[in-house]
Amino acid sequence: MLRIEHLTKVYGDKKAVDDLTLHIAPGEIYGFIGHNGAGKTTTIKSCCGILQFDHGEIAVDGVSLKRDPIECKRRLAYIPDNPDLYEFLSGIRYLNFIADIYGVSASDRAARIRRYGDLLELTGDLAQPVSAYSHGMKQKLAIIAAWLHDPRLIIMDEPFVGLDPKASHTLKVMMREHCDRGGAIFFSTHVLEVAEKLCDRVAIIKSGRLVKAGTMEDVKGDTSLEDVFLELEEDHG
Amino acid sequence: MGKALLRVQFALVWNSFAGGSRKKGARAGIAVAMVITAAAIAMMFSVTFDAMAAAYYEMGLGWFYFAFFLLVDFCLMLLGSVFTAKAQLFEAKDNAQLLAMPIPPGQILFSRMASLILVNGFFQLTVAVPAAVCWVLHCPVTPMGAAAFLLFCLCLPLTATAVSALVGWLISLATRGVRNKTLLTTVFTLAFLALYLYYYSKLMRSLSDLPALGAALAGKLNRVALLLIPGRAIAEGRLPDLLWSLAGMLLPFLLVSLVLSATYLRVLSANRDFARVVYREKAAKSGSAAGALYRRELARLASSSSYLVNSTLGVFAMIAGAVFLAVKGSALTALLSQLATYGFSGPLITAGLVVVLCFLSTMTTVTAPSISLEGRNLWIAQSLPVPAWTVLRAKLLLHLSLAVPAVLLPEAVLLILLRPGLPEALLILLVPPLFNVLVALIGLCANLLLPNLNWVTETAAVKNSAAVLIAIFGGWFLAAIPAVLCLAVPSLPPLGVLAGFGVLTALLSLLLLGWCRTSGARIFRRL
Numbered sequence: 029m030l031r032i033e034h035l036t037k038v039y040g041d042k043k044a045v046d047d048l049t050l051h052i053a054p055g056e057i058y059g060f061i062g063h064n065g066a067g068k069t070t071t072i073k074s075c076c077g078i079l080q081f082d083h084g085e086i087a088v089d090g091v092s093l094k095r096d097p098i099e100c101k102r103r104l105a106y107i108p109d110n111p112d113l114y115e116f117l118s119g120i121r122y123l124n125f126i127a128d129i130y131g132v133s134a135s136d137r138a139a140r141i142r143r144y145g146d147l148l149e150l151t152g153d154l155a156q157p158v159s160a161y162s163h164g165m166k167q168k169l170a171i172i173a174a175w176l177h178d179p180r181l182i183i184m185d186e187p188f189v190g191l192d193p194k195a196s197h198t199l200k201v202m203m204r205e206h207c208d209r210g211g212a213i214f215f216s217t218h219v220l221e222v223a224e225k226l227c228d229r230v231a232i233i234k235s236g237r238l239v240k241a242g243t244m245e246d247v248k249g250d251t252s253l254e255d256v257f258l259e260l261e262e263d264h265g
Numbered sequence: 266m267g268k269a270l271l272r273v274q275f276a277l278v279w280n281s282f283a284g285g286s287r288k289k290g291a292r293a294g295i296a297v298a299m300v301i302t303a304a305a306i307a308m309m310f311s312v313t314f315d316a317m318a319a320a321y322y323e324m325g326l327g328w329f330y331f332a333f334f335l336l337v338d339f340c341l342m343l344l345g346s347v348f349t350a351k352a353q354l355f356e357a358k359d360n361a362q363l364l365a366m367p368i369p370p371g372q373i374l375f376s377r378m379a380s381l382i383l384v385n386g387f388f389q390l391t392v393a394v395p396a397a398v399c400w401v402l403h404c405p406v407t408p409m410g411a412a413a414f415l416l417f418c419l420c421l422p423l424t425a426t427a428v429s430a431l432v433g434w435l436i437s438l439a440t441r442g443v444r445n446k447t448l449l450t451t452v453f454t455l456a457f458l459a460l461y462l463y464y465y466s467k468l469m470r471s472l473s474d475l476p477a478l479g480a481a482l483a484g485k486l487n488r489v490a491l492l493l494i495p496g497r498a499i500a501e502g503r504l505p506d507l508l509w510s511l512a513g514m515l516l517p518f519l520l521v522s523l524v525l526s527a528t529y530l531r532v533l534s535a536n537r538d539f540a541r542v543v544y545r546e547k548a549a550k551s552g553s554a555a556g557a558l559y560r561r562e563l564a565r566l567a568s569s570s571s572y573l574v575n576s577t578l579g580v581f582a583m584i585a586g587a588v589f590l591a592v593k594g595s596a597l598t599a600l601l602s603q604l605a606t607y608g609f610s611g612p613l614i615t616a617g618l619v620v621v622l623c624f625l626s627t628m629t630t631v632t633a634p635s636i637s638l639e640g641r642n643l644w645i646a647q648s649l650p651v652p653a654w655t656v657l658r659a660k661l662l663l664h665l666s667l668a669v670p671a672v673l674l675p676e677a678v679l680l681i682l683l684r685p686g687l688p689e690a691l692l693i694l695l696v697p698p699l700f701n702v703l704v705a706l707i708g709l710c711a712n713l714l715l716p717n718l719n720w721v722t723e724t725a726a727v728k729n730s731a732a733v734l735i736a737i738f739g740g741w742f743l744a745a746i747p748a749v750l751c752l753a754v755p756s757l758p759p760l761g762v763l764a765g766f767g768v769l770t771a772l773l774s775l776l777l778l779g780w781c782r783t784s785g786a787r788i789f790r791r792l
Contacts, residue, residue, distance in 0.1 A: 077648065112641040128551060131551075
């Protein structure tokens with residue numbers, strides 16, 4: 029679903045991402061772990077086509093991001109680490125804007141807004157301006173917007189930040205359902221317990237380079253993901 | 266701590282003008298552009314002051330000259346800073362962050378007011394320099410008068426900033442909890458602007474008879490101590506007048522500073538929520554991506570009084586002009602008949618009217634801050650499955666959908682009033698709308714090259730923007746071309762000049778359109 033081949037992104041003389049290769053298959057929840065400044069957000073933004081990369085290739089559902097960025101964007105949804113949404117729109121107008129852009133039919137959008145709005149307990153607040161939303165409510169709106177056009181791939185940067193425990197649980201259920209329907213999810217997180225329980229595969233990145241990747245069992249073995257992560261941090265320090 | 270806050274504030278002001286550019290050449294270019302802008306405004310004021318200085322000195326109305334200067338200076342600073350004050354003092358996005366730090370709220374307030382004083386000082390230069398130069402050229406100067414002038418120039422920005430802060434606070438207070446705050450603020454601003462322009466134009470119309478005007482106004486105003494005393498302090502160098510005036514200027518600043526610093530925390534942390542509206546599901550309608558992007562631009566414009574008022578002044582001016590022409594059409598035809606007796610031909614008058622419409626068109630600058638206004642939301646437009654050009658086109662379309670119908674209104678009234686021949690009618694109908702396309706494209710290109718995405722208040726992106734200055738003054742420069750050609754080379758046929766100007770406008774528009782679709786779209790993707 030998402031193929032990242034030899035991705036390299038340089039800022040000045042610093043390599044933010046260095047020759048990174050990852051493959052995310054349909055049906056997989058893929059966790060992306062690393063310390064602050066490791067290159068997670070740079071990788072994620074490169075995959076969404078909002079950051080130009082220097083070398084390598086990214087393909088979404090078999091479509092090259094370099095050759096056809098618009099088709100790639102049509103097949104994915106992105107939730108950034110900070111849900112800066114249009115504060116001059118109400119929640120429902122923001123969702124309708126996204127639905128129009130992705131060409132979601134009137135009946136599909138109504139059904140999905142109702143379903144995901146109810147699941148995340150935001151339906152009653154959809155008439156409110158986004159400027160009146162709390163951080164968590166904006167995050168919920170960003171999640172509904174991401175699910176609205178039923179994308180094949182969902183890419184999320186720290187999606188659980190700001191969500192209450194119930195909404196976090198709902199999001200995990202939504203993620204699993206999405207993958208069960210043949211979609212894929214690639215997300216970064218610092219919450220290793222969540223990654224351990226939720227992810228089918230995981231990649232650990234340090235200073236822009238991939239230090240370990242594979243199924244959760246392969247990566248953590250008999251220990252916890254936290255132990256593996258801390259050990260790898262020290263080994264590659 | 267105070268110094269650190271001041272540095273941040275001044276950096277924000279400069280950054281909003283410089284469009285975040287770090288290149289030395291670009292910064293120098295922007296500084297030069299700002300100086301040229303200030304010089305152009307100063308030149309306009311110098312025409313007025315030059316006509317007044319000698320006449321009023323001889324009439325013994327020197328005090329009125331300086332009272333007029335102080336009044337114009339004060340109004341200009343107030344007009345320029347009142348909405349910036351509202352946004353910067355009470356609605357800045359980093360207010361909560363700063364209030365959470367161990368900084369006394371008063372220091373936050375003063376650092377923000379200091380940057381406003383700086384901007385007001387810059388505005389003041391455009392009035393004070395021509396006022397001083399014109400007086401020195403025509404009239405004697407006393408040391409006490411010069412000292413009073415300099416001291417007032419130092420103190421008046423404080424007074425104007427204090428009044429701006431107070432009015433900004435009142436507007437902020439009055440519109441808190443109101444859903445349609447943009448509409449209210451816009452109406453208030455336009456009313457304020459209309460009053461200012463009404464009285465200023467009334468004054469300017471009377472300037473043709475300076476002695477009569479001076480005697481009449483001075484007779485009325487010498488009862489207004491606020492104007493008489495500081496005017497007399499400069500013109501006649503009276504020490505008691507100087508001291509009273511300084512007290513009158515500094516007292517409002519001190520009072521407002523005291524009141525605001527004592528209540529700043531309470532004002533900022535007050536509950537701004539408005540009544541919660543519960544969502545009721547309605548039948549959903551689907552639309553096109555282009556339509557959604559256009560509606561998004563429209564919603565952004567309608568949500569911000571600062572953006573709406575500052576960027577659509579040309580639209581309001583066109584509508585007001587059309588109404589004025591429709592009601593007072595006979596005055597225009599009388600004026601044109603009078604011009605004809607001075608040797609101005611019909612085609613020359615047509616060219617003049619088209620140039621006026623083009624100048625007014627430069628006051629519509631919807632596209633010029635539109636890239637900067639994406640701010641932290643830029644990721645949304647960049648991650649959408651639409652070409653970057655489609656996003657840019659929506660910005661252009663919003664500008665044109667407002668500016669072109671607006672310019673057609675006075676055009677229609679002019680055609681009815683003047684009943685020109687076919688070639689003149691076609692030029693009146695085509696050239697100003699074409700010029701609006703060019704102004705929209707200049708604004709968009711300038712903002713793509715000089716975006717300011719890290720603003721703390723929207724006003725910074727809308728008002729203190731190099732792209733907006735380039736759109737306005739670039740437009741002025743271009744609009745002046747046919748006027749200069751017609752006046753400097755009388756042998757050129759005015760309609761031919763106008764047609765040539767139309768072709769030039771179309772060619773430049775095509776050039777900029779091509780650039781926007783290719784390089785501009787690439788720049789937008791990489792911002």
